Structures are given as structure tokens and as C-alpha cells.
Amino acid sequence: MNACATNPGRALLLAVTVPPEWAWAVAVRNTVVLNVPVAPSDAALGGYVAVCAGAEHEPALAPWLATWCAVEVPPTAELRACAVVAVGQLEVVSQYPDCPQSPWYAGPVGLWLGDVVPLPEAVPCEPDSVSTYWTLPEDVRSAVRAAYSAVKQADAARRKLYEERAAAALNAPTLPGLRERVLKLCTCRRAMTPCPVCRALRCPNPACPPHTCAQEGRQP
Structure with missing residues (x-):
């Protein structure tokens, strides 16, 4: 056969x-x-x-x-x-x-x-x-x-x-990744860093408005 x-x-x-x-x-x-x-x-x-x-x-x-x-x-x-x-x-x-x-x-x-x-x-x-x-x-x-x-x-x-x-997974909206969840971005898209004095976030870009420390603002 x-x-x-x-x-x-x-x-x-x-x-x-x-x-x-x-x-x-x-x-x-x-x-x-x-x-x-x-x-x-x-x-x-x-x-x-x-x-x-x-x-x-x-x-x-x-x-x-x-x-x-x-x-x-x-x-x-x-x-x-x-x-x-x-x-x-x-x-x-x-x-x-x-x-x-x-x-x-x-x-x-x-x-x-x-x-x-x-x-x-x-x-x-x-x-x-x-x-x-x-x-x-x-x-x-x-x-x-x-x-x-x-x-x-x-x-x-x-x-x-x-x-x-x-199919549902392919069509699901993209969730924010670790970078997006951890980093806080300024409107200029640069990562903001904490102020060493008041710990408020500030942008290191010189073109952005300067940071005014909250503790300094409370001083007479």
C-alpha cells in the first residue's frame, strides 16, 4: 500500500x-x-x-x-x-x-x-x-x-x-510603564527633580520658571 x-x-x-x-x-x-x-x-x-x-x-x-x-x-x-x-x-x-x-x-x-x-x-x-x-x-x-x-x-x-x-489584549490601551509611573515630567518634557531643601519637585531646565523654595518663601 x-x-x-x-x-x-x-x-x-x-x-x-x-x-x-x-x-x-x-x-x-x-x-x-x-x-x-x-x-x-x-x-x-x-x-x-x-x-x-x-x-x-x-x-x-x-x-x-x-x-x-x-x-x-x-x-x-x-x-x-x-x-x-x-x-x-x-x-x-x-x-x-x-x-x-x-x-x-x-x-x-x-x-x-x-x-x-x-x-x-x-x-x-x-x-x-x-x-x-x-x-x-x-x-x-x-x-x-x-x-x-x-x-x-x-x-x-x-x-x-x-x-x-x-484579540482583547491587542486592542487594550497601553498602560503606563515604570518610567511614566516613577518620573514626573515638566511641561517641557524634562524630568523634574526634588528640591534638596523643601523636597518639592522642580524643573532643571533654565528656560522654565525658576523654582521658589517653599521653605524660603515662609522665611521673613
């Missing part, structure tokens, strides 16, 4: 089962690649993949990820199993030797996901242990789509808020 091919047609949602250790790595955005035995159909490109944590753990994965990817996998008891944990868009399908260089790629086929969205809560399901690509049950698919949409809508709302705040 051409690793650079894309499909502009209707987006699909395929489920792919991976070990819980690998599903966790996808959900925390350590990796965007799924290693599978066979490539999907061309129609899958551009569609979406529901990353499902399988029922069987692979104890050898934790030390392998620590050695080759510098990732510490949580204890087995903390890993979700039999649940959809993330959804990503299928952007590239690669096969050896035509594949990107990555410690996460083990092949023989790599599914490279874009815009991976971890679900706020994993959606329980019974993973297909036979088929590489399978369809989620309707209730599970509805729950996954709802969770995915909620995350995307929240991201869009957050991005809109940031843009509104940025």
Missing part, C-alpha cells in the same frame, strides 16, 4: 486491538503508531481508529518500552483493559522497508495516527481477539463518538476563548 495515499471519502471508524501497555502509551500521547500484522483497505486512510486495550497483557512490553522508548509503563493493575481509550485519524500506513524511523515502529505494518484524542473515560467493550480491524458494537460506538465529540468541542471552546483574550 502507498504510505502517502489518502482517502478523501467518508470517514470510517475502525477498532484496532492492542495490548493494554501499548494502548496506554497511545492514550498519554507517547506514541502515534500501532503495529499490526496486516494493512487495512485503502478506504480506511483518512478515517478514524478506535484504540482498544485488549484483554491480554504483554509483560515483555514494559521492559521493551523502557529500554527502547525511555517510557515507564504503570503497573499492570493501573492499566485499562477491554476498553477503548483513544481515537486518532489514520494518516499513514507503512510497511517495511518503506517506513518512518521510529523506536515505536516494530511492524510489519504501522498505522500512523494524527490528532490523537484520549477519551476522558475509557469506554468498556469486548475486544475482537481474531480480526485485526473490527467494528465496535453500536452502543460502544455511540459512547466513543460522544466522548470524542465532547473533547473536540471543549478544545474548540478553549481555543476560541484564547483567541478572544488575545
Whole structure:
């Protein structure tokens, strides 16, 4: 399959089962690649993949990820199993030797996901242990789509808020800086200095009216 091919047609949602250790790595955005035995159909490109944590753990994965990817996998008891944990868009399908260089790629086929969205809560399901690509049950698919949409809508709302705040900041009046707050300027725009006798501010510009010391003015 051409690793650079894309499909502009209707987006699909395929489920792919991976070990819980690998599903966790996808959900925390350590990796965007799924290693599978066979490539999907061309129609899958551009569609979406529901990353499902399988029922069987692979104890050898934790030390392998620590050695080759510098990732510490949580204890087995903390890993979700039999649940959809993330959804990503299928952007590239690669096969050896035509594949990107990555410690996460083990092949023989790599599914490279874009815009991976971890679900706020994993959606329980019974993973297909036979088929590489399978369809989620309707209730599970509805729950996954709802969770995915909620995350995307929240991201869009957050991005809109940031843009509104940025626009407001650009249009806000310029506040006086430290120089303006500390220095007192005469009408001639020169900085005024305190009189050593009465501490009143005076302008050192000879062209300005001379300073009359307040204490001197009170003397008989």
C-alpha cells in the first residue's frame, strides 16, 4: 500500500486491538503508531481508529518500552483493559522497508495516527481477539463518538476563548510603564527633580520658571 495515499471519502471508524501497555502509551500521547500484522483497505486512510486495550497483557512490553522508548509503563493493575481509550485519524500506513524511523515502529505494518484524542473515560467493550480491524458494537460506538465529540468541542471552546483574550489584549490601551509611573515630567518634557531643601519637585531646565523654595518663601 502507498504510505502517502489518502482517502478523501467518508470517514470510517475502525477498532484496532492492542495490548493494554501499548494502548496506554497511545492514550498519554507517547506514541502515534500501532503495529499490526496486516494493512487495512485503502478506504480506511483518512478515517478514524478506535484504540482498544485488549484483554491480554504483554509483560515483555514494559521492559521493551523502557529500554527502547525511555517510557515507564504503570503497573499492570493501573492499566485499562477491554476498553477503548483513544481515537486518532489514520494518516499513514507503512510497511517495511518503506517506513518512518521510529523506536515505536516494530511492524510489519504501522498505522500512523494524527490528532490523537484520549477519551476522558475509557469506554468498556469486548475486544475482537481474531480480526485485526473490527467494528465496535453500536452502543460502544455511540459512547466513543460522544466522548470524542465532547473533547473536540471543549478544545474548540478553549481555543476560541484564547483567541478572544488575545484579540482583547491587542486592542487594550497601553498602560503606563515604570518610567511614566516613577518620573514626573515638566511641561517641557524634562524630568523634574526634588528640591534638596523643601523636597518639592522642580524643573532643571533654565528656560522654565525658576523654582521658589517653599521653605524660603515662609522665611521673613
